[in-house]
Amino acid sequence: MAPETATVELAFSPLPAHVRTARLIATAVARRGGVEETLLDEVRLAVGEACSRAVEAHRKQCPEEPVRVELRDGGDRFVVVVTDRVPDDDPTRSGGTEPVDLTELNGDLNLGFAVIAGLADDVDIASTPSGVEITMSWPVKKD
Amino acid sequence: MDLKVNDYTTDDDLTVINVEGEIDVYTAPKLREKLIDLVNKGKYHLLVDMEKVEFLDSTGLGVLVGGLKRVRAHDGSLELVCTQERILKIFRITGLTKVFGIFDSVDDAREHRQKQK
Numbered sequence: 001m002a003p004e005t006a007t008v009e010l011a012f013s014p015l016p017a018h019v020r021t022a023r024l025i026a027t028a029v030a031r032r033g034g035v036e037e038t039l040l041d042e043v044r045l046a047v048g049e050a051c052s053r054a055v056e057a058h059r060k061q062c063p064e065e066p067v068r069v070e071l072r073d074g075g076d077r078f079v080v081v082v083t084d085r086v087p088d089d090d091p092t093r094s095g096g097t098e099p100v101d102l103t104e105l106n107g108d109l110n111l112g113f114a115v116i117a118g119l120a121d122d123v124d125i126a127s128t129p130s131g132v133e134i135t136m137s138w139p140v141k142k143d
Numbered sequence: 144m145d146l147k148v149n150d151y152t153t154d155d156d157l158t159v160i161n162v163e164g165e166i167d168v169y170t171a172p173k174l175r176e177k178l179i180d181l182v183n184k185g186k187y188h189l190l191v192d193m194e195k196v197e198f199l200d201s202t203g204l205g206v207l208v209g210g211l212k213r214v215r216a217h218d219g220s221l222e223l224v225c226t227q228e229r230i231l232k233i234f235r236i237t238g239l240t241k242v243f244g245i246f247d248s249v250d251d252a253r254e255h256r257q258k259q260k
Contacts, residue, residue, distance in 0.1 A: 016167070016168040016169035017169045019167060019168055019169060020165065020167060020169060041229050044198075045198075045200060045233070048167060048168075048198075048200050049200055049201055052167070052168040052200065052201070052202060055168065056168070111201035111204050111205055111237050112200075112201040112202075114201070114236060114237045114238075115200065115201050115204075115233060115236055115237060118236030118237070119236070
């Protein structure tokens with residue numbers, strides 16, 4: 001089991017430029033935590049997708065609030081939790097609170113979740129009163 | 144790394160767009176603007192060379208799909224050059240390998256285009 005506390009926590013202003021930073025940090029922590037090299041590309045892409053979604057949601061509804069990323073290692077799995085602060089933002093629902101900019105770029109597609117689901121070894125998407133929490137995890141190689 | 148986007152048009156009226164760098168939520172608008180600009184200039188047959196793309200996310204995919212919709216409205220085409228497995232995997236996951244023609248090289252794409260004429 002992964003530890004309950006995050007080994008690395010990241011909070012960043014909801015700017016698209018910072019998504020790249022989050023990707024780089026997540027990949028570095030995953031590598032240090034023992035995720036196989038062959039899986040690091042998947043970690044990088046899936047974390048980027050989750051952060052992109054959160055950034056666009058914040059930019060529309062709460063641009064002053066930071067997006068939060070927790071990176072937990074030290075257990076059997078490397079766990080990433082990306083949390084936004086947009087209440088009732090059901091990420092799988094089309095329309096409604098779908099971020100404007102991402103919708104404009106993606107058209108009618110919801111490719112981000114298709115990518116996350118296709119890449120992360122284990123995914124859980126929870127829509128809570130305080131926001132959406134995307135939890136993803138990958139196995140850690142044992143010495 | 145910034146996204147570099149350059150284009151040239153071949154003598155068979157194919158516009159090749161060379162893309163270099165990372166295509167993500169930050170840089171994808173630059174590619175989107177390029178595609179829109181080309182369509183507005185009457186360039187309806189586009190080939191996006193992705194051999195120097197280091198990273199592609201769903202925002203980039205969405206921009207390519209948007210470009211495809213735009214050129215198809217003019218009976219045009221948008222195809223890709225890509226041999227990188229890490230990039231091709233994203234197209235497979237999203238089922239977009241069935242939507243885009245994907246070639247190993249610009250020459251292969253041009254040859255295929257000639258055969259279809």
